[in-house]
Amino acid sequence: MERTLALKTVKKVGETVTLCGWVHARRNMGKIVFLDMRDRSGIVQVVIVSKELDSVSHGALPEIRTEFVLQIEGIVNMRKKANDALPTGSVEILATKITILNTSKTPPFEIENEDRQANEELRLKYRYLDLRHTRMARNMRLRHTLVKEVRDFLCAQDFIEIETSLLTKGTPEGAREYIIPSRIYPGTFYVLPQSPQQFKQLLMVAGFERYFQIAKCFRDEDQRGDRQPEFTQIDVEMSFVEQEDVMNLMEAMMIKTIQKVSPEKKILATPFPRLTYQAAMERYGTDRPDLRVNKDDPHELAFCWVVDFPFFEKTEEGGWMFTHNPFSAPQPAYKEQLLTKENIGGIIAAQYDMVCNGYEVGGGGIRNHTPEALRAVFEIMGLSSDIINERFGHILEALEYGTPPHGGIALGLDRLVAILANEPNIREVIAFPKTGDARDPLMGAPSSMPQKALDDVHIKLKN
Numbered sequence: 001m002e003r004t005l006a007l008k009t010v011k012k013v014g015e016t017v018t019l020c021g022w023v024h025a026r027r028n029m030g031k032i033v034f035l036d037m038r039d040r041s042g043i044v045q046v047v048i049v050s051k052e053l054d055s056v057s058h059g060a061l062p063e064i065r066t067e068f069v070l071q072i073e074g075i076v077n078m079r080k081k082a083n084d085a086l087p088t089g090s091v092e093i094l095a096t097k098i099t100i101l102n103t104s105k106t107p108p109f110e111i112e113n114e115d116r117q118a119n120e121e122l123r124l125k126y127r128y129l130d131l132r133h134t135r136m137a138r139n140m141r142l143r144h145t146l147v148k149e150v151r152d153f154l155c156a157q158d159f160i161e162i163e164t165s166l167l168t169k170g171t172p173e174g175a176r177e178y179i180i181p182s183r184i185y186p187g188t189f190y191v192l193p194q195s196p197q198q199f200k201q202l203l204m205v206a207g208f209e210r211y212f213q214i215a216k217c218f219r220d221e222d223q224r225g226d227r228q229p230e231f232t233q234i235d236v237e238m239s240f241v242e243q244e245d246v247m248n249l250m251e252a253m254m255i256k257t258i259q260k261v262s263p264e265k266k267i268l269a270t271p272f273p274r275l276t277y278q279a280a281m282e283r284y285g286t287d288r289p290d291l292r293v294n295k296d297d298p299h300e301l302a303f304c305w306v307v308d309f310p311f312f313e314k315t316e317e318g319g320w321m322f323t324h325n326p327f328s329a330p331q332p333a334y335k336e337q338l339l340t341k342e343n344i345g346g347i348i349a350a351q352y353d354m355v356c357n358g359y360e361v362g363g364g365g366i367r368n369h370t371p372e373a374l375r376a377v378f379e380i381m382g383l384s385s386d387i388i389n390e391r392f393g394h395i396l397e398a399l400e401y402g403t404p405p406h407g408g409i410a411l412g413l414d415r416l417v418a419i420l421a422n423e424p425n426i427r428e429v430i431a432f433p434k435t436g437d438a439r440d441p442l443m444g445a446p447s448s449m450p451q452k453a454l455d456d457v458h459i460k461l462k463n
């Protein structure tokens with residue numbers, strides 16, 4: 001069988017074709033039945049007139065309901081009245097043979113109706129049906145295309161993609177981590193990475209110079225607004241660069257990839273405006289200002305960079321905590337103060353955030369590439385030298401083996417796609433997201449474990 005995709009039928013007027021797909025809608029009009037047939041390329045109208053069908057197909061016809069999987073043979077005809085709303089609206093297929101490949105229960109919500117949406121719990125429980133919606137399928141394709149363009153861009157710039165470990169050790173980037181018990185070593189745990197930060201720096205020590213990864217990250221945070229326990233970053237690290245180099249390259253990447261994947265979008269200002277943290281706070285009262293001129297225009301993208309963040313802020317207990325990332329370096333003018341631990345509140349970090357339409361879409365920094373500087377950060381945070389050695393000995397040691405100056409960034413892929421797709425939340429651009437309260441209604445996660453599984457990993461539950 002040579003199969004023709006719905007979208008390709010427009011080029012086959014007069015020919016006999018075989019379609020495979022789902023019944024998107026069925027309309028009975030007396031002697032004629034219309035089926036909208038859907039496949040991965042789109043939707044095309046099939047016209048069924050009893051006398052054109054063979055006897056088997058004729059028998060099947062009354063059974064056919066929406067979401068049945070069919071194979072239809074028929075002739076492509078021009079429509080008398082074209083439907084301009086449909087890319088295949090100029091043609092229709094006059095069916096000669098219909099085979100039911102599979103039946104379908106009535107879905108718990110309508111697939112063909114994009115406007116009337118079921119509640120999110122139901123949509124996520126039946127995500128495989130929800131993803132049949134044209135809008136959701138479009139979002140997944142947009143995400144795929146964006147990732148592909150980002151990969152192409154970075155590969156052309158001599159970056160290589162390297163996967164880093166997911167079963168790893170805790171790292172101090174501010175979020176609570178998911179922990180995985182070790183079966184082989186009772187009482188010990190792996191941690192899922194909140195970002196590949198340390199690995200990407202170690203890859204710079206290893207001499208790769210230009211790394212990227214479409215990286216899964218995990219953060220066990222209380223669900224604040226539109227967050228996901230697991231999310232994806234475009235994670236980048238480069239050697240022998242200064243702040244401006246990373247920012248310029250990432251800016252060029254955004255401009256180029258957005259032009260390709262969403263040409264309807266207008267980036268308001270290039271180069272992206274650069275605001276200091278202080279100016280942003282004074283002028284807009286936030287460090288992620290929404291600089292759009294017309295917020296009703298769905299195609300406006302207002303990017304900016306926010307720079308010159310204070311490195312440390314005071315904790316409630318009166319100590320110091322980094323504002324972004326302990327691995328960031330201070331700006332060159334503050335290097336000495338970090339090492340001597342003077343003017344701690346005034347030290348400015350070589351840290352930059354990319355903001356779009358009021359969302360932080362990424363952040364990165366130039367890193368401390370000497371062990372003294374990184375050690376000073378941990379000391380300022382009040383960690384004892386035992387704790388520092390125990391938790392960060394590996395990276396401090398690595399920095400002693402010819403580490404090049406380096407820096408990088410991570411961009412939130414989910415957020416970027418959501419902005420380009422004009423979706424209000426990132427769950428709409430993730431194939432299998434968790435609910436706002438961190439559950440997966442489809443798989444039923446999280447779930448309890450059989451006692452044996454708990455015993456294996458040496459876990460005893462509290463009552």
Ligand code: ASP
Pocket residue numbers: 173194195196197236325363364365408409410
């Ligand atoms: N690791 C940082 C984060 O996940 C990003 C970076 O500095 O590259 O926020």
